[in-house]
Amino acid sequence: MTGPHVSGTTRLYPVLGDPVAQVRAPGLLNPLLAELGADALVVPVHVRPDALAEVVRGLMRAGNVDGLLVTVPHKAAVCALVDALGPAAAVTGTANAVRRTADGRLYAENFDxxxxxxxxxxxxxxxxxxxxxxxxxxxxxxxxxxxxxxxxxxxxxxxxxxxxxxxxxxxxxxxxxxxxxxxxxxxxxxxxxxxxxxxxxxxxxxxxxxxxxxxxxxxxxxxxxxxxxxxxxxxxxxxxxxxxxxxxxxxLEQQVPAYREFFGWLRPDPAAAARKSGMA
Known part of the structure; x- marks a missing residue:
């Protein structure tokens, strides 16, 4: 069985949860990223509540971590660890996605x-x-x-x-x-x-x-x-x-278009897809 291609240029999107064994995002989003030709990977990370702040700060200081997905029980606590909230996160007081903006600030939104x-x-x-x-x-x-x-x-x-x-x-x-x-x-x-x-x-x-x-x-x-x-x-x-x-x-399935927009995952390049399949 062939897994996703991972290299030194791969961008990472950790999923933070406690527990984390139940998360479905990697199985749903990694095939999408592969289809898009994105050099990126969604990976589960088990984080206890008392370690959340330390883990978020550490991960988002890593140069190849472009964003986070957040699940139970961290959706409220993560809002205190970012610089700005999107409209849904501001109303609900919770977030399930965090990205680093061009100026290095952390921006969170909730797409649930x-x-x-x-x-x-x-x-x-x-x-x-x-x-x-x-x-x-x-x-x-x-x-x-x-x-x-x-x-x-x-x-x-x-x-x-x-x-x-x-x-x-x-x-x-x-x-x-x-x-x-x-x-x-x-x-x-x-x-x-x-x-x-x-x-x-x-x-x-x-x-x-x-x-x-x-x-x-x-x-x-x-x-x-x-x-x-x-x-x-x-x-x-x-x-x-x-x-x-x-x-x-x-x-989760219906959040995929929102994640693509939020994280800037592009649509497939038809020419690149054809080359990959050997049709061009």
């Missing part, structure tokens, strides 16, 4: 929400006028809430055991979209058109369900942001009860 909304739209469930329930007000949950509101959702409600985190997110959402976001009540799952798990629950076999999918309406979509395993316990339980399900991988 855009990827999730685009994934639902591609699956035939746009969020305009929808009611959305989100379990989790962390990086993915905040991004999904903001992107859903930007896409025209009528109402987004969130539930999170961290009251301070939830209140902070709701304050930022309300400042941008007054009156359309709030804390979830006990009956909100049953009112929602789309019910989302945006917590890490489901990554481990012993995890409890983030919510009871039987509480969702029979016509609701039950979505999960967990990508590994592909069929989480939540989605299996929802499908068994006849609910339509939406897998976590779609959120």
């Amino acid at each position: 929400g855009r990827g999730f909304v685009d994934g639902l739209t591609a699956a035939g469930r746009p969020l305009r006028d929808a009611h959305v329930f989100v379990a989790g007000a962390g990086g993915a949950g905040g991004a999904i809430a903001a992107a859903g509101l930007a896409a025209g959702a009528a109402r987004v409600v969130l539930r999170d055991p961290d009251g301070a985190r939830l209140a902070g997110l709701l304050g930022r959402l309300d400042a941008r979209w007054p009156g359309r976001a709030g804390a979830a009540g006990p009956d909100d799952i049953g009112r929602a058109d789309v019910v989302v798990n945006a917590t890490p629950l489901g990554m481990r076999a012993a995890d409890p369900l983030p919510f009871d999918p039987a509480a969702a309406r029979p016509d609701a979509v039950v979505a999960d942001v967990v990508m590994k395993p592909h069929e989480t316990a939540l989605l299996r339980a929802a499908a068994a009860r006849g609910r339509r399900v939406h897998h976590g991988i779609h959120m």
Whole structure:
């Protein structure tokens, strides 16, 4: 089996997480980079929370590291380590991508929400006028809430055991979209058109369900942001009860165009591709 070409000129894009075994970005993005003819590689890096600042500073001082991808649980903490935030990162207080700008500053943005909304739209469930329930007000949950509101959702409600985190997110959402976001009540799952798990629950076999999918309406979509395993316990339980399900991988797949733009990954050169295949 032939792996990606790596040389002394290869540019690196580490994926920072704790844990990191579940990340799907290398498997999705490295074939894309190869197709584009980019001399670049996405690699997983396991970073404990107490080492995040040191690792980010060290990696971004390396001359051949052009950017970072960020996953659980670092999406909020990384925002304090950069020089500027993009619009989605500023609203959510979280980021999942960091790049070095031409002047050497670190700029972060969050594409989770855009990827999730685009994934639902591609699956035939746009969020305009929808009611959305989100379990989790962390990086993915905040991004999904903001992107859903930007896409025209009528109402987004969130539930999170961290009251301070939830209140902070709701304050930022309300400042941008007054009156359309709030804390979830006990009956909100049953009112929602789309019910989302945006917590890490489901990554481990012993995890409890983030919510009871039987509480969702029979016509609701039950979505999960967990990508590994592909069929989480939540989605299996929802499908068994006849609910339509939406897998976590779609959120990442739909972020690829945003990553290409953010990191400056170019489109394939047809002439170079033809030479590589021996057709020219």
